Amino acid sequence: MEKILVSACLLGAKVRYNGSDCAQHSSLLDQWLTEGRIITVCPEVAGGLATPRPPAEIRHGKVFTKQGKDVTTAFHKGAEKALTLIHQHHIKIALLKAKSPSCGNTEIYDGTFSDTKISGQGITAQLLIKHGIKVFNETQLNEVALFLAQLENKLS
Ligand code: SF4
Numbered sequence: 111m112e113k114i115l116v117s118a119c120l121l122g123a124k125v126r127y128n129g130s131d132c133a134q135h136s137s138l139l140d141q142w143l144t145e146g147r148i149i150t151v152c153p154e155v156a157g158g159l160a161t162p163r164p165p166a167e168i169r170h171g172k173v174f175t176k177q178g179k180d181v182t183t184a185f186h187k188g189a190e191k192a193l194t195l196i197h198q199h200h201i202k203i204a205l206l207k208a209k210s211p212s213c214g215n216t217e218i219y220d221g222t223f224s225d226t227k228i229s230g231q232g233i234t235a236q237l238l239i240k241h242g243i244k245v246f247n248e249t250q251l252n253e254v255a256l257f258l259a260q261l262e263n264k265l266s
Contacts (some may be wrong), residue, residue, distance in 0.1 A: 112261050113199045114142060115192065115238075117207040118152040120248050125152040129162040132207055138251045149199050153212040153234040157188025168211050169221030173233065176223050182233075185212055189234040196243060202261060204238050205254055208247035215245040 119126050121143075122133035142148050155161060164175035172182045189212070195201070206213035214232040219225070235245050246254045 111145065111147060112203065112258055113147050113149055113201050114254065114258070115196060115199075115201050115204040115206075115243075116148050116150050117205065117210070117213045118150040118155075119207055120205065121148070121150055123150070123152060125155050125161050127154070127161070127163050127165050132248070134248050134251075136251055138255055149195055149201065151188075151192045151195055153188030153192050154185065155188070156191035157184035157186070159184050159188075165223070166211050167219045167221045167223060168230070168233070173211055174221070185233040188212060189237040192234045193237055193241060196238065196241065202243060203254060203257060204235075204243050204245045205251070206232070206235055206238075206245055206247060208249060213247075215239075215247050 119132045120134050122131045124131045126132060164177060166173050166175045166181055172180060173185045174180055206215055208214055209217050210232050211218055212232040212234045215235045217227045218230040218232055220228045231239060238245050244257055
């Protein structure tokens with residue numbers, strides 16, 4: 111059975127920078143949980159950052175808090191931990207929180223803390239994509255289901 115790596119905040123873990131979650135209420139997610147397909151990770155917590163923590167954005171490939179502290183190392187450490195889970199569980203699909211500086215798969219904030227989005231990926235999403243993982247966000251649950259079905263049909 112194919113497993114899916116999922117951002118912990120999408121499943122209700124209160125691990126976002128401000129201590130909140132981003133729980134998704136979806137029958138697909140419920141089904142995948144029941145089937146035991148889901149492995150969760152919060153890369154920022156796995157990288158050693160506290161919750162709550164200052165908001166951070168990517169600028170010129172590095173990650174800075176709003177106060178200007180360079181937290182790039184922790185973000186990379188968290189991404190490596192996510193990749194370790196991917197390898198441990200032979201995962202090919204990730205469902206990560208949109209627009210996060212760790213998890214965003216198509217868009218991120220531009221590093222100016224002015225609520226401006228640009229095309230790009232968070233640090234964990236970048237690493238997983240580089241390793242051939244198909245990365246989706248919470249607005250793409252149907253695409254995840256389709257990709258999962260294609261993978262499992264290929265295997266059967
Ligand atoms: S790092 Fe990813 S999993 Fe953790 S709170 Fe941010 S978006 Fe959610």
